[in-house]
Amino acid sequence: MTDKKHKKADIISVAQAARVSASTVSRYFNHPELLKPATRKRIDSAVRRTGYIRNRAAQTIHGIRSGTIGVMIPTLDHAIFAEVVQAFSDSVAEDGFTILLASHGYDLQREYAILRKFLEHRVDGVVLTGLDHDEAVFQLIDSQKIPCVLMWNYAAGSRYPSVGADNEMAGRLIAEHVLSLGHRDIACMFPPTGGNDRAVARRDVVLSTLEKAGVTVPDQWMFETVYSISASKRDVTALLAHDRWPTALICGNDILATGALYGAAASGLNVPSDITVVGIGDFKGSSEIEPALTTVRLPARRIGREAGKALVTGIISAGEDPASSLHCAPEIILRQSSGPISG
Amino acid sequence: MTDKKHKKADIISVAQAARVSASTVSRYFNHPELLKPATRKRIDSAVRRTGYIRNRAAQTIHGIRSGTIGVMIPTLDHAIFAEVVQAFSDSVAEDGFTILLASHGYDLQREYAILRKFLEHRVDGVVLTGLDHDEAVFQLIDSQKIPCVLMWNYAAGSRYPSVGADNEMAGRLIAEHVLSLGHRDIACMFPPTGGNDRAVARRDVVLSTLEKAGVTVPDQWMFETVYSISASKRDVTALLAHDRWPTALICGNDILATGALYGAAASGLNVPSDITVVGIGDFKGSSEIEPALTTVRLPARRIGREAGKALVTGIISAGEDPASSLHCAPEIILRQSSGPISG
DNA sequence: GGAATTTATGAAAACATTTGCAAAACTATT
DNA sequence: AATAGTTTTGCAAATGTTTTCATAAATTCC
Numbered sequence: 001m002t003d004k005k006h007k008k009a010d011i012i013s014v015a016q017a018a019r020v021s022a023s024t025v026s027r028y029f030n031h032p033e034l035l036k037p038a039t040r041k042r043i044d045s046a047v048r049r050t051g052y053i054r055n056r057a058a059q060t061i062h063g064i065r066s067g068t069i070g071v072m073i074p075t076l077d078h079a080i081f082a083e084v085v086q087a088f089s090d091s092v093a094e095d096g097f098t099i100l101l102a103s104h105g106y107d108l109q110r111e112y113a114i115l116r117k118f119l120e121h122r123v124d125g126v127v128l129t130g131l132d133h134d135e136a137v138f139q140l141i142d143s144q145k146i147p148c149v150l151m152w153n154y155a156a157g158s159r160y161p162s163v164g165a166d167n168e169m170a171g172r173l174i175a176e177h178v179l180s181l182g183h184r185d186i187a188c189m190f191p192p193t194g195g196n197d198r199a200v201a202r203r204d205v206v207l208s209t210l211e212k213a214g215v216t217v218p219d220q221w222m223f224e225t226v227y228s229i230s231a232s233k234r235d236v237t238a239l240l241a242h243d244r245w246p247t248a249l250i251c252g253n254d255i256l257a258t259g260a261l262y263g264a265a266a267s268g269l270n271v272p273s274d275i276t277v278v279g280i281g282d283f284k285g286s287s288e289i290e291p292a293l294t295t296v297r298l299p300a301r302r303i304g305r306e307a308g309k310a311l312v313t314g315i316i317s318a319g320e321d322p323a324s325s326l327h328c329a330p331e332i333i334l335r336q337s338s339g340p341i342s343g
Numbered sequence: 344m345t346d347k348k349h350k351k352a353d354i355i356s357v358a359q360a361a362r363v364s365a366s367t368v369s370r371y372f373n374h375p376e377l378l379k380p381a382t383r384k385r386i387d388s389a390v391r392r393t394g395y396i397r398n399r400a401a402q403t404i405h406g407i408r409s410g411t412i413g414v415m416i417p418t419l420d421h422a423i424f425a426e427v428v429q430a431f432s433d434s435v436a437e438d439g440f441t442i443l444l445a446s447h448g449y450d451l452q453r454e455y456a457i458l459r460k461f462l463e464h465r466v467d468g469v470v471l472t473g474l475d476h477d478e479a480v481f482q483l484i485d486s487q488k489i490p491c492v493l494m495w496n497y498a499a500g501s502r503y504p505s506v507g508a509d510n511e512m513a514g515r516l517i518a519e520h521v522l523s524l525g526h527r528d529i530a531c532m533f534p535p536t537g538g539n540d541r542a543v544a545r546r547d548v549v550l551s552t553l554e555k556a557g558v559t560v561p562d563q564w565m566f567e568t569v570y571s572i573s574a575s576k577r578d579v580t581a582l583l584a585h586d587r588w589p590t591a592l593i594c595g596n597d598i599l600a601t602g603a604l605y606g607a608a609a610s611g612l613n614v615p616s617d618i619t620v621v622g623i624g625d626f627k628g629s630s631e632i633e634p635a636l637t638t639v640r641l642p643a644r645r646i647g648r649e650a651g652k653a654l655v656t657g658i659i660s661a662g663e664d665p666a667s668s669l670h671c672a673p674e675i676i677l678r679q680s681s682g683p684i685s686g
Numbered sequence: 687g688g689a690a691t692t693t694a695t696g697a698a699a700a701c702a703t704t705t706g707c708a709a710a711a712c713t714a715t716t
Numbered sequence: 717a718a719t720a721g722t723t724t725t726g727c728a729a730a731t732g733t734t735t736t737c738a739t740a741a742a743t744t745c746c
Contacts, residue, residue, distance in 0.1 A: 010731090020696085021695065022732090023734080056465070056733095061732090075429060077429050098457075101443075102432065103429065121411070230631050258628070364727075366728095377724075382725085398702055
């Protein structure tokens with residue numbers, strides 16, 4: 001029955017079909033308990049017959065919530081962000097929210113532009129990835145008085161509630177683990193830090209933890225490698241082609257560590273007896289790779305879920321009970337890719 | 344200057360601040376060429392001072408496009424979908440569209456519910472993943488006369504324009520490659536097929552191609568393995584623990600193939616001299632893994648980009664020039680994980 | 687069986703915009 | 717300086733809902 005006269009099914013056409021007023025149809029959706037069962041049935045059938053679909057745009061201009069949440073991430077190409085977004089989306093979907101998703105590719109200008117677009121759509125709240133953002137972004141959110149949660153990283157005094165892992169802790173955990181195995185000749189590989197506070201925090205804390213133990217990483221063992229398995233594999237292969245290698249390699253994330261593992265394999269070296277390799281993140285696949293990767297778990301699913309809950313709380317309670325921060329603690333995961341020095 | 348009197352910046356307050364009428368402000372945004380440069384400047388400053396942000400909801404009820412596109416995927420947890428979505432999003436963002444993203448987790452009921460939600464938000468178009476959907480879903484899209492593109496898979500006579508790869512071709516390519524290497528003792532590992540037309544198509548065509556060559560896959564070499572590296576590693580390890588193995592293993596996707604490679608490594612077997620392993624997809628990392636994986640490339644980025652372009656065309660030209668199908672041909676990628684029989 | 691409640695419905699105003707039409711303000715032409 | 721033509725602007729109606737207030741209908745009470 002797709003005939004439905006094609007009268008652009010609005011609330012008025014439904015009202016006519018049900019022989020009631022538009023107000024009554026509106027109530028049918030928003031306060032059904034106010035209607036007489038008989039009327040309800042009549043409208044029910046009319047809705048079905050006309051194929052009416054509510055128009056949230058029309059509701060939204062009444063100050064009613066739009067039911068959307070703006071989600072801003074650097075990129076979906078990093079599987080870990082995809083995982084966070086998936087968990088976030090599932091979490092808020094339970095309360096009927098749909099996400100408006102956009103990625104800025106680490107471009108701060110774009111982040112601002114996207115945020116404006118979110119606001120044009122009158123999102124009920126926004127999630128940003130990471131703690132650091134352009135001051136203009138924060139001011140815009142302030143001025144619109146819209147709930148906001150910073151997701152993925154956690155820091156006590158963050159500008160907005162933050163739900164995520166403490167990156168410094170993650171860096172410290174992995175550095176301490178490597179030190180505890182007796183390593184002193186250590187190489188580090190981190191992604192480029194431009195526009196990426198997470199990477200900066202991790203690198204700085206790893207280096208300072210090593211230094212506190214009296215270990216300095218020589219320049220030629222400090223790699224800045226783009227986030228890709230192939231780049232890492234290449235750099236590690238080059239490193240291992242020299243006559244002198246480190247006994248351990250700390251990678252800023254599991255992607256780099258995966259590439260490092262492949263690089264070691266391609267160089268004919270054994271991990272961990274020839275070299276220890278560790279990562280940060282515990283990405284999907286890190287536990288199955290040969291050898292299984294020692295890393296620090298950043299609980300992506302949990303972060304996404306909790307960030308969703310926090311934001312929804314902030315939205316539903318409208319200011320009176322703002323979203324609150326939550327630390328999803330990172331946790332060291334010992335596997336086979338790390339071992340004591342020499343052997 | 345976050346003072347702005349906090350008068351809920353609407354178009355009228357901007358008009359007052361600029362000493363013009365609301366209509367003029369509206370024109371400032373929608374038809375600026377109709378305004379006198381002086382007025383334009385005045386409004387420009389007023390917009391800035393009041394911190395006004397346009398309200399797309401209010402525009403949308405005038406039949407103006409909402410500037411959103413509904414994107415429906417099974418899950419973002421499969422990196423390949425994340426990649427497609429990222430490319431799609433980038434593509435449509437160029438034309439000012441923002442995506443509304445939701446995942447149904449292969450649940451057809453949920454797909455229908457999400458579609459309704461998209462329509463409530465008056466999305467300008469929708470993309471679905473895969474060719475097969477509930478008839479109710481198709482009817483709903485029909486009845487709303489909204490542009491729709493089926494993304495990821497391609498088939499000539501699809502219900503809506505499809506942009507993607509031909510799965511049968513992908514399956515045939517990989518099966519033929521394995522046969523051409525001389526293999527006759529072949530095992531297959533595919534994901535569970537419930538609600539997943541892609542998996543079905545691939546499996547069926549692989550089996551029929553093998554059969555046409557006179558090869559039958561014995562039951563105990565037919566694995567139905569959930570999409571995860573660990574499950575695949577487990578199943579392959581079990582397979583290789585028997586006294587008789589196949590000489591080749593065809594996996595329904597690269598995730599399963601990756602797990603298989605790890606399983607072979609863990610069993611102390613060499614790929615490809617002991618067993619050939621191939622996948623489908625050419626996921627990120629498949630080229631770097633040791634040994635690099637022979638697979639069929641499904642061009643995810645290209646598919647996402649082209650699907651975006653196709654849908655935007657359909658939206659902008661409003662019916663008169665509907666979105667059109669496009670086949671992004673799969674391509675066999677020969678790497679190290681496959682080799683001739685025995686050795 | 688009517689008054690007093692309670693419940694159910696409708697009319698109209700409100701929401702933030704766009705747009706057709708008409709008036710006002712300019713320019714150009716004589 | 718008056719007219720015609722053009723450009724710029726404002727008014728008011730329209731968009732699809734929700735909500736307040738008022739009224740009509742149903743129910744309860746004595």
